[in-house]
Amino acid sequence: MLIGIDVGGTYTDGVVFDGDHILSSVKVPTDDNNLLQTLLQVLDELLNSLQNVDQISRIVLSTTLVTNILATGRGERTALVLIPGFGLPHNAYQITTDTFFLNGAIDFRGREIEGLDENEIITLAQQIKKMNFKRVAVVGKFSNRNASQELEIKELFQQIMPEVSIFTGSQVSNQLNFPRRAVTTFYTAMILPEWINFAGQIEAALKSRGLQSEIHILKADGGTMPLHKSLEKPCETVFSGPAASTMGALAITMDTKNSVVVDIGGSTSDLSLMIDGQPLYASRGAEIEGKLTHVESFSLKSVALGGDSPIIYNHETGKVDIAASRLGPAACFNGNAATVTDAFNQFYELGLGDTKRSNNFLGEIAALAQIPINELCDQVISQVFERLETEIKAMFLQWENEPAYRVWEVVNRSPFRLDRIIGIGAAAGIIVPQLARRLGVESVIHAYSPVANALGAAIVRPTMSVQLHIDTQQGICIAQPGGEVESPGNLNNMQMEDARKLAIEILAEQAVQAGLQDYAQDYSIQMEEQFNLIRSYHRSGKIFDVAVQIRPGFIHKYKGVKI
Amino acid sequence: MKPTGVLFFPAFDWAITPTHPEREERLLYTRDQLFEEGIMDLPQIREYHPRLASPADIARVHFVVPDLDSHITEAHLVAAGSTLVVADAYMNREIKNAFAIIRPPGHHAMSVSHGNRGFCNINNEAIMIEYMRKKYNIKRVAIIDTDVHHGDGTQEIYYNDPDVLFISFHQDGRTLYPGSGFTSELGGPLAWGTTINIPLLPRTTDEGIHYVIDNLVLPILKEFKPDLIVNSAGQDNHYTDPLADMRFTACGYAILNEKLAPDIAVLEGGYSVETALPYINMGIIMAMAGIDYSNLKEPDYDPGMFIESTKNMNAIEQIVKQQLAVFRHRQDVIEENRRTGPAWFNEYKRIFYDTDYIDEEQKVRISNCPVCSGVRLIDSSAQHRNGRLYDVFCISIPINLCPECHEKGNTIYKDMIKNGKYDLVYLQDRIDDKYLCYDSKTDQEQSY
Structure with missing residues (x-):
């Protein structure tokens, strides 16, 4: 049996999953x-x-804790020390008010092009100490190369x-992009104390309940990591809620269509794309x-x-609007304001909850706007569709306009062809079928749609990745994570196959270390590139970059759902 | 303030040959530098995605012999298409200016293209400019070629067009490929003075080049009043370039672009892949985006490393004076040529394709029209690498021709098909955006 819990902005969902179905599910306000x-x-x-x-063999949690800490400024005060070297002016890297700069520089090949100034470092250390910082993040341009x-x-x-x-x-x-x-690094330093505290409390809570199961945390990439791993990279837990929904959508469809996943929650809707059944990544992180x-x-x-989202009458413009802040549940579910749900309930005669309450509350606003109730609902519903449609189209466009650096990427790029919309979340069944009809595609609303986020959390497998950078001329062989790697054999004889093999070995080794040996063989090559270094018309070395990963997917036992 | 558009297309999967200067590695370190700096994440920058140029986009500028597929690869279409993407973004006012960091380059490609010369098959800037003239009705264009090699392809394409000003400064043709770009090359009889060359002695420094910018290029631009300024932005004037011998710096390039304020810059040559390109490309982007570039320099650069000789400065001052006078007298000379010239101006040329080792012979005729710059006829023959000899006849009708010359060009096309002497007859009618190629062997006409 597996447990998945997704702590969302409005509600927290949990499921117990076994074999091919959900045994029980829970929803409470967050x-x-x-x-x-x-x-x-x-x-x-x-x-209970x-x-x-x-x-219960595994519990997976997705939480908004890190997002909350950063959004509310509860993170610990941290000094950010940068070694920017030459290039953009320092003010381009003024990431926080507590940013300090040091001399020194490394270039793109990992060569030191300006030495450090020890006196300057000591002076800064004393200053930081005096200012009472407990945490310092030190980041250099091209520190990924050296x-x-x-x-x-x-x-x-x-x-x-x-x-x-x-x-x-x-x-x-160790990816390129110094400011990112x-x-x-700065965020990691800021949130780690609270995260460690949280992880400790969870561990204790499970222990006190006599649970022996594995405990994993969900990541933004739609995979899990063991709780102890999250102590190294707590930032990876951000946006895991929407990732859970996307993986939940994949879990209930399990095919290779192009989809947009629309997760309609209480106060927000989260959109994500799947191409050929694979969730699309944010190229910029x-x-x-x-x-x-x-x-x-x-x-x-x-x-x-x-x-x-409540429906309001704007006295200034004389128009009906949808407000951003949630006041409570829909009127039909005993809330005290007319909401988007009520408008759909009324217009499409969905018979949700107390339909009289929908009618009453909508009626009040319709009276203010001096229009019939149906006209009011029609306006609200049009606004909902227009906003979602605009955002979905913007996402397609963004995907189509991703930069490309190779000829084949440009030649083989085609516009996004949407097959269907997958609705997730409690309100999805109300809105998504109509939205899909408008866009001329099919819609998927599953019996598990309201808890697909928690289902996704329960059944996704761990993900990991290793990036390997090799520069044979400079004698550099660095893995992330892991740092410098001893090269097997002569670096100068390295070929792409060798580099790939090395990266795969490192990944397997790290999987075993993390207790994820079951998944070590589920790797795929995420990226590989090699360049011949030519100096004076002769090959003088090679540069390899290889990334291997255990992609987001499902645990081996998961073969689909039955209702 | 609107952002600066950057289209970075390094063609990591394309090379002329594995060890050629135009190889996959060329923009690798530029990629590393740009990405590590995070410059693409800044609000002052917007990154664009390339697209393929269409056959019509190519035919608007080139007569490709025998056809597009023979030696224009997808990489060329992507590089050319990239310039069209930034052109659209610029004309749609999404951006204030743009830099297309693309390869393969193009400024040695001439109107007729039998193959690759000087690493170029098709001329990216000209393809972009003709696209903009057609689609957006741009009238006057200035191209400043800042590559160390003379931009002979671009010069040839616009040699007879008085609405396109071409200025090139470069290491002088006696010491460097392509061996042209002398002060005597000033444009055709009816476009005299809108081609300006400034050959510079080897080892010219920032000081010398900036003297040319300040005292010749900027004053001419002010007087010419172009609707569009294009920087044909080669980076091989740099002091570490392996193929040339100049002493220009990354900071020198940044200042140049700040002064020139090009609407669109397009990368051309530059083969010092590690010690120059990453820094120059950063410098150009920063200058165009208005980002302070005082923290940018090559790791080995010290101010005061290069000092311009008095002798060279005197020579440069002389050329600048002479060329400024040429530019200011151009209308008189054109009027004189028009009045005294024959009905057709004739020219005979030989063109060598160094990369593909092709010798081309051309007879060019331009009609002496009282109101426009005349229809251009090119009779070209060349033996290709596969042994085939091609005799082709090309008719070029630029967008600014008068209705009579427009019609004349179309009539000549029909006559030359009947004539039957040529393997291929081309019509390039930019006014009607109609591009035809008649193959006499198959009696087929292809339309782009």
Whole structure:
């Protein structure tokens, strides 16, 4: 038996899944101020529905904790120390008010092109110490190619301020993009204390309930990681809720169509795309609090429009609008305001809840606007469709306009051809079929649509990736994660097959270390490129970049759902 | 403020040959530098996605012999198409200016293309400019060729067009490919003075080149009042370029682009892949986007490394003076040519394709029209690498011709088909956007 719990913005959903069906499911309102409490409430209700808790082999949690910490500024104050070298002016990298700059520079081949200034480092360390920072993130441009300057600074800092925790960029990411690496490292440093605390509480809570099961955290890339792994990269847990929905949509369809997944919650709708049955990634990484990061995430669009969005009459414009902030449930479900759900309920005669209440509350607004109720509903419904349609089309366009760096990518690119819309979330069944009709495609609403997010969390497999950069001329062989790698044999004789094999071995080794040996063979090649280095018309070396990953997918046991 | 458009297309899967300067690795370190800087994430920059140029886009500029498929690869179509993407974005006012960092390059490709010369098969800038003239009704264009090699292809395409100003400064043709671009090349009889060449001695520095920009290029631009300024942005004037011998710096390039303020810059040559390109490309983007570039420099660069000789400065001052005078007298000379010239101006040329080792012979005739710049006829023959000899006849009707010359060109096309002497007869009618190629062997006409 598997448990999946998704802590969303409005509601927290949980399911117990076994074999090919959901045994029980729970939905409770989320208490933003106490996510742990909400989570445990759902867990306890799920456990109460079972006779024997020993059979639970895995629990997967998706939580908004990291997003909340960053959004509310609860993260620990952190100094960001950058080594920007030559290029953009320093003010382009003023990521936070506590940003400091040091001399030194590494180039794209990992060569040191400007040395560090030890006195400058010591002076800065003393300043940081005086300012009472407990955490420091040190990030250098091209530290992904050569981490020595970051490490040297870390060592000096550690000597001067041994009580301070120091994070380096090379430890967090080895992809190109210095500002994203800086932001990701900075966020990691900021949120880690609270995350460790949260993870500890969860572990204790499970123990006190006598649970022996594995505990995993859901990531933005639609995969899981064991709880202890999340202590290294807590940022990866952002946006895991929408990722859970996307994976849930995949779980109930399990085919290779092009889809848009529309997860309609209480106050927001989350959109994501699937191409040939594969979720589409955000090419620029997850954007957290307005800043791009190196966190791998699905391409998501969140629209401030949900089933509980209230309908209001705007006295200034004399028009009917849909407000952004949720006041409570729909009138038909005993709420005290007319909502989008009520408009659909009334117009399409869906018979949801207390239809009289829908009618009454809609009637009040219709009276203000001096239009018949049906006309009001029609206006609201049109607005809902127009906004969703606009956002969906913008997502297609964005996908079609992704940059391309190879001839074949340009030649083989085609416009996005939509096959269908998959509706997820409680209100999806009301809105999505009509939306699909408007777009001229089919819609999928499954019996499990209302809890597909929690289902997705319950059954997805762990993901991991390894990126390997090899520069035979510079004698560089670096893996992320892992750092420098001893090359098997002479680096100069390295061929693409060897580089690929090495990356796969490293991934397998790391999978075993993380206790994920069952998935070590489920890797795929995410990216590979090789360049011959030609100097004076002769080959003088090669550069390889290989990325292998265990892609998002389902645990081996999962073969689809039956109702 | 609108962003600067950047279209980065490094063609990581295309090379002329594995060890050729035009190889996959060329923009690798530029990629590394641009991506690591995170410059594409800045609000001042918007990145664009390439598309393929259509056969009509190519035929608007070129007579490709024997046909497009013979030596124009998909990579060429993507590079040319990329310029059209930024052109559209610029004309739609999405961006304030744009830099297309693309390969393969194009500025050595001439109107007739029998193959590759100087690493170029088709002329990306000309394809973009003709697209913009047709689609957006752009009238006057200035092309500043800042590549170290003379932009002989672009010069040839616009040699007879008084509405397109072509200015090229370069290492002088006695010491570098393609061996042209002398001060005496000033444009055809009816477009005299809108081709301006500034050959520079090897080892010319920032100081020398900026003297040319300040005292010749900028004053001419001010007087010419173009609707569009294009930088044919080669990067091989750099002091580390392996194929040339100049002393220009990354910062020099950045300042140049700040002064020139091109609407669109298109990458041409530049083969110092590690020590120059990453820094120059950054510098150009920053200058065009209005980002402070004072923190940008090559790792080995020290101010004061290169000092211009007095002798060279004197020579440059001389050329600048002379060419400025040429430009300012151009209308008088054109009037004189028109009045005293024959009904048809004739020219005989030989063109060498260094990459593909093809020798081409051309007889060019341009009608002396009292109101426009005249229809252009090119009689070209060349033996291709496969041994086949092609005799082709090409009729070019630029977009700014008068109705009579327009009709004359179309009549000549029909006459030349009847004539039967040529393997292929081409009509390039930019006014009607009609591009035809008649094959005498098959008696078939192809329309683009």
